[in-house]
Amino acid sequence: MIIEIGHFSVVVAWVLTLLGIGSSIAALRSRNADWVRVGRIAVTLTFVLLFVGMATLVYAFLMRDFSVLYVANNSNSKLPFFYTVAAVWGGHEGSLLLWAFILSSFSTLAVWLHWRTQPTIMPYLIAVESAVMLGFLSLIVFLSSPFARLVPTPLDGKDLNPLLQDPAMVMHPPMLYMGYVGFSIPFSFAMAALFSGRLGEEWIKVTQRWTIFAWLCLTTGILLGGYWAYYELGWGGYWGWDPVENASFMPWLVGTAYLHSVLVQEKRKMFKVWNLLLIIVTFSLSLIGTFLVRSGVLTSVHTFATDPERGLYILIFITTIIGTAFGALIIQSKKLKSQIEMDSFISRESVFLFNNLFFLVAAATVFLGTLYPLMVETLQGGKVTVGPPYYNAVFMPIALGLLFLMGIGPYIPWRKASASNLKKNFLVPLIAGLVTVVLLLVSGIHSLYALAGGFVVGFSGSAIFLDFGKISKLYANREHVNLFKGFLKAFSANQRRYSSLVTHIGVLILVIGIIASTIYQTEKVVSMKVGDTFSIADYEMKLLNIHEVEGKNWTAQEGVFEVTQDNEVITKLRPQKRVYTASQSPTTESAIHAINMGHIFLTMPDVSADGVAVARGVINPLILWVWGGGGIMGLGVLLNIFRPRRREE
Amino acid sequence: MMNRYILFGFLILVMFPWPTLAKVVDETELDVQVREIAKTLRCTVCQTENIWESGAPLAVQMRAAIRERLTLGHSPEEIHAYFLSRYGDYILMQPPKHGMNWLIWVAPFALLLVGGFFLYKEVKQWVRPSSSTPQQPPPPLDQEARERIERELHHP
Amino acid sequence: MSRGLQFSLVIGLLALFALFYQGLWGDPRSIPTVLIGTTAPTFTGPDVESGQTISLDQYKGKVVLLNFWASWCYECKVEHKDILRLHQQFKDHPNFVMLGINYQDELPDAKKYLKTYGSTFQHVRDIKGSLAIDYGVYGVPETFVIDQQGVIRHKWVGPIVGQVYTNLTENVITPLLNNTPPST
Structure with a gap:
């Protein structure tokens, strides 16, 4: 009985999603604010109903109600309590419900949070979020309901896949989905900007915290996945370049590019089309990732029997969303005649551009590698494997390039860098990088990758510490306090910048861990x-x-x-x-x-x-640096999100 | 009667903590060779896992097949060729560098080069003509840093 | 955005979605065989029921159908009736031989399977799995057809039922037995 309530709630939520889309269109047509209120109610109620849906499914799992097909397939009477909750998202149907639930909680939060400050954006936000929601709810209601009954009721369930019975796996899917879904908020604002023609910097500033929050969740999700693979799969590695892993890594790479390039638009009001493109690509990759994982195109979710129905549905859905987004961008891009003005090639702006180039090439590499087997099959009928040796070979140089840029970007001035400025900021890091290489050589390390890695880590790391040192000293002198207090004052004076540098330190530590544990295993x-x-x-x-x-x-x-x-x-x-x-x-x-x-x-x-x-x-060796580095990256992001608000924001 | 003695003798043999029985074991040259080859071959029933890391029965049998062939004196190249002849390119963990496969080996670096060149040209175009006029020499170092602090302090 | 850029964006997206669409109809598990047209690797192994040694060389000059199966395999049970039917259809032909190959299995399980579901032809045990690797097998059931010259002419992964059965018997086995080239 209870599970039927859940099913009914989700069906009603599906109807409300239609109402959400309809009312926001009506609001735009009639310019009547009442329609937006209706939309807000629809979004909020959808959240409540999906909460009920989730709750009934959790309840069915906890009561071990094996008359529910999904419960019978993914749990067992002896499954420990902790994993019984995780089993809710242990299979296809439940993960989709979790996706939809997270999406509805985020859109509800966004609607209430920005209601007062962004009234013009609201109808667009509600429409876009509801459209994405409609796609997922339709899939759940019509093609993959976790609420279906199983007749006759089996005595016991088939049990959750043993590999998924791991603490890291409990949190991995929710974090990943929070990352994917989190990017839907800046995506919706971007779409609102495109449709409404208000193409200024406002949407970027408003969604800045959403973006880094989504990035934090996605990063945590990916790291938890690695942690899980390390402990559970038992071969001592944490990243296998598996299509499922790649599906989460691609939006991360483009999302990271976006995170950096919006800074240019905030400060210099350039790259408007570019940033819209990046957020659309990021969210599209989240959707494509879901398609790749859930349709069975790259991974076999089912044996011999091929059932393209679900896959076809998801494909139509994501094609609609992605097609609309790109269509709007192409049409509106005429209005976005860029007023790009640069003072010099040697400036922070162009370093950011190259940062974006490297991130996008990295994403394209993963994308191509993931889809290449499919391409070969379609074009030639053969089959190939694109495995870790390929990615390690081509990805390493790109990653090292990015790390090197990381040592330049934050310290080169906007507009134009003079020769003396370059010397002041980069002479010491350059020497530090070379010293690192010499030290590694002396200690008997001759691997080319380790040496190259040592150079960029030495370079970028010392650049960060040089910057921290300088600014702490200046504050200490100015305020007549000691160096540590000077550092704290400097940090809180510009917390956004320095928390990002903390994240950069985390990246460097992570990279040291990866290099050491890969090459010297x-x-x-x-x-x-x-x-x-x-x-x-x-x-x-x-x-x-x-x-x-x-x-x-x-x-x-x-x-x-x-x-x-x-x-x-x-x-x-x-x-x-x-x-x-x-x-x-x-x-x-x-x-x-x-x-x-x-x-x-x-x-x-x-x-x-x-x-x-x-x-x-x-x-x-040094594997703890991988997890430690990840933790420091997360700390940096948290410091960024919870920084004191400034007047200008 | 005889049986009992035999049994007793057997028990001593089994139960006695023979110091020589506990030995130091190590990998042989063969083990290492098997591992190196197994790491380059894909477990065909797994998801992008090589047959060294996989625990699937087929992977176990493939490892045994590698070992057997090495013992028979086959070279690693011959073993690769054997698996290739049975399963095609799919068995290799990375696409072999021939034909269309060059595409994915070259594409990342080609994209970097083309993209970099394109960016360089674009940025050169965007650079304001006015900036070609000689600019004032940059202010002294400390001055610049002070300004930065000043700016940051104004927004506590 | 320039016109060229817009154009290539649209083309790229279309190509991508076409690729995805195409991919929906493929099976990520299937591996196209590279063995068609090559000489069938020879093998010897014990019979599942009697234990006597069977060798492929015994059947030189005949059309041989090899069917890889295992007692734990669900699809094998699905196809079993049709496999027996196929044997009935051709067993009287002097130039036709059918061999089951028991793959990754325990002997008692395999014996029990044959007793439960019935068997009219011989089954070779692939004890070390090396026979399966020789034939590039990665999952069961897999079926091979070898011609009179000992060349592999056909391979199918998955159960031999319905359309697949018709195609195998009419377009592969019958022409081979009549010494006319098969039309697959």
């Missing part, structure tokens, strides 16, 4: 019996015993390994080979010990009947 796989020892790097691993352990919905063979270094016991690691009871599917659970900012990563992929265990040890 060591790995060893051995077959061993209880009592045997193997060594990896300067650690000895002794298999003490193998025993059975049991969890709530799984059983496992657990190996106990004693890790020693120079005859000193460091820790005991307990990797498991698990079998989940309901689905009988095996997983390898890794055991990890953090040491010197890196990880000793141990898995036991196999134990034979006669007691021979296969042990796989991986040493990932």
Whole structure:
């Protein structure tokens, strides 16, 4: 009964979405503010109804109501409570409902937040958000309802995919969707600007916080995905250039380009068309990503039976949205005769342009690599794999270029940089970069990528610290306080700038972690019996015993390994080979010990009947910098979002 | 009677903590070779995973096939050729550099070069003609920094 | 935006959506075989039921149909009736042989499967999976047709039912048995 209430709510929400579109069109036609109010009510009620829909689904999961098909397919009576909630978005139908729910909460928030300050934008905002919402709700209502019943009711559910039973996976999809959906707000404002012809800087300033918030969510989502792959998939890596990962990385790359290029429009009122284009591409890529993941074009969501119906529907939907957006941009671009004026090629403006070029080429590379197999199949009928070796080879130079620009952009002045200015700002970083290379060479590191990475990290890192140092000193002198207080004063005086630099520091740390853990990863796989020892790097691993352990919905063979270094016991690691009871599917659970900012990563992929265990040890140097860097990036964004408001904003 | 002695002897053999039984194990040259080849081949039933990282039964069997061929004295190139002849280009983790595949190997760098050239030309065009007139020398360094502080302090 | 830029934007988007549309009808799991027209790799292996050794070489000069299957595979059960029907249809032809190849399976499971669903022809066990790799197999069921000269002439991934059955029997096997080139 309860689940029918959920179903009914979503159907009503679908109708209200139509009302939202209709009332905003009526508002634009009649210029009657009452229609906008109707739109606001529709958007708000949609949110309430989708909340009810989500709640009934969560309730069905918690009550373990296996008469609901979706619950039966994605949970089991023995599934722990924590994962039962996560199972709500563990499958196709539930993730779509979550998408729609997040979208409706964001649009409701945006409507109420900007109601007073942006009255002219409102009808457009409501119309665009409702149109996107209509697409998703139609999909849910007509093609992938999570509320369908299953007759007869099975005794127990099939269980959630064991790989998804992981804490990082609980938060990964919501964060990712919040990122995708978050970009819909600046997208809607951009569309409003295009349709209304109010093409100034206002929409960018209003949505600035939305944009970095969406970026933060998307970044967190991607990092959580990497974290999950690292712990759960058991091969010791965190990024596999898988089509699903790429689908989230593409909007991130273009979104990051957008984040930077809007600064130019804010300060110098240039690149208007360009910024509109970037936000449209960012949101389009979010939609395309959803299409790629959900339609089965690149990944097989279903075996042999191909069912293009859903995919076709999503394709029509995203074509409509993307087509309308680009159409509006092309038509309105005539009005946007750019008044581009630049003083010099050597200026912050042009560094930003090159930043955009690199980000877009990076996105195009991922896009091309992801779709290339499809292209080959269509054009030649053959099939190829575009895997990590390809991306690592072509992506590295582009990424290094971006990092180098990161060391220039924030410190080169707007308009024109003089020679003395360049010398003042970049001589020390250049020397620091070269010193880093020499230090790396002396310490026996000869990998070209590591050296190139060392140079750009040294360059960009020292540029940041040079800037922090200078400004802290000036404030300290001026206010007669010590250097640290001077730093704090400087930071809060221009928090937007300096919090961004904190994010840049996070990026550098992340990159150091990636380079070290990719190039200097060591790995060893051995077959061993209880009592045997193997060594990896300067650690000895002794298999003490193998025993059975049991969890709530799984059983496992657990190996106990004693890790020693120079005859000193460091820790005991307990990797498991698990079998989940309901689905009988095996997983390898890794055991990890953090040491010197890196990880000793141990898995036991196999134990034979006669007691021979296969042990796989991986040493990932500096891997903690990857997660730490990600954390610092997030901190920078939070400082940016929660900066004190200034009069000019 | 005899059986009991045999059983007893067997038990001693099994139960006694023979120090020599616990040994130090290590990878052989063969193991390393298998890994290097396995990392370049795709697990055909997985999602962009190589057969080294994958736990799928087919991947396990393919690793065994690599090992067997290496033991028979096949070279890594021959093993690659064998898998290619069975599964086509799909089995390789990266598109081989021939034919249309050049497109994706060259495109990123071509885009950077073309885009960079285009940007350079555009920016040169946008640069105000007035800026070609000699400008005043830049103000002294400290002055400039002070101005920046002044500006920032005005908006606390 | 310049006219050229607008134009290329529209063309690019159209091409992209056309590509997506085309992609909807493909199966991301299917891999086109590169084996058509090459000599069928030979193999020997034990019979699932009797355990006696079977070799492909025994059937030189005949049209051989190989059907890879496993007891855990759902689609194999879907096609099983039609596979038996296919054998009935051609089994009296002196130049036709059909072999099942049991792939990634446990012997008791395979035996039980054949008992439950019935079997009229021999099945070879692929113990190490090397036979399957030789044939570029990546999923079951997969079906191959080898001609009298020992050349692979046809491959199909997925169950042999409906239209696929008709095509296989009428356009591939019958012409081969009549020594006329198949028209696939």
